Amino acid sequence: MVGSRLLVSLAASAVLCAVAPAFAQANHPKSDPKRIERVHIEALEQQWRTAQLNDDVTAMDKLLSDDYLGITANGEVNTKEQFLDRMRNRTIVLTTLDMSEQKIKLVGQVAIVTSLAQVDGTAEGQPLTGRYRYLRVYQRLPGDTWRITNFESTRIPARRQPGPGSPSEVPH
DSSP: OHHHHHHHHHHHHHHHHHHHHHHHHHTSGGGOHHHHHHHHHHHHHHHHHHHHHTTOHHHHHHHEEEEEEEEOTTOOEEEHHHHHHHHHTTSEEEEEEEEEEEEEEEETTEEEEEEEEEEEEEETTEEEEEEEEEEEEEEEETTTEEEEEEEEEEEEOOOOOOOTTSGGGSOO
């Protein structure tokens, strides 16, 4: 009886020893290529945020692709040079750029990032404050380098207080 228990225990230990390394590797984030890419894109998003807050045009230039196109919340389309000129001339100055609700979708050599941003600063000397949804597209270029190719932002209107008879006042 003791011998059979010992044999079962040794067999179970042998199976665990054989399976455990494979299980650990399969569940380790480094073994998931998409997870690695997401972490890399998250780091690039942080680099972009830091560059904008620090007016670091050199860093922004390195992160943007040569064929970059951005669409502002006002519908204005900017090339890479137009955007960088606006930053150099301090047409846009950001003092706060708080990001949340970030989602990253990987499709082949493209990463699509959506997020919510709380922004404070100035644009053309006027106050720039509010919440924005944005979409930023990264493309993996030869040499395994990611660059921002597209950007679009949408201003989220300030919440209005419901008045009498407004849809939120009507029972559902």
